[in-house]
Amino acid sequence: MWSTLADLFVHGSIWSLLAVGGMNATLADIQRYAVDTRHWVTGEQFVTFFSITQAAPGPNGMAVALIGFQAAGLSGALVSTIAKILPSSLMAYFVSAWVERRQDSRIVAAVRKGLAPVTVGLLVSAAYVFARETDVNVSRALCTLVCAAVAYRSKLNPIYLVAASALLGLAGVFG
8 A cells, every 4th residue: 555655646746747737738647657557547437537627626636636546545545636736836836936036038938938839749648548538439539529629719618518518428429
């Protein structure tokens, strides 16, 4: 059990520090490690945990608490939550004063410009992971593509796309 808690803490800390652009940017690696490497959860459970935490109020990074709970009970949930929050919070606290003092420096501008494509790449990999886990037939893949196109081309709130997809699922369209 102690090795699982240490594992949750180490990897949660890494994910915390890599979460440039938010927790969603690290989802692909969280999924790879928790599902494929450690087998703490199944792919379906991973998608369900993420969906639940997106629908619930509070930080969207709480899926790691559910993964931690699945891996090591309540202590796993607590360790993974602390690991997800503490390292990035400490780094933000200590780095923010330095960045404020150098707001107009070339290095701060370069880091900001350099992190944007990193964030986009990480989010694309997370989207791929979710599509791979959920698009198990042609109708689901088509739904994903249509939703992505509508979200990209319009200013429609994505909650309407989620609701429409859920209704189609309830109607049995996705088999």
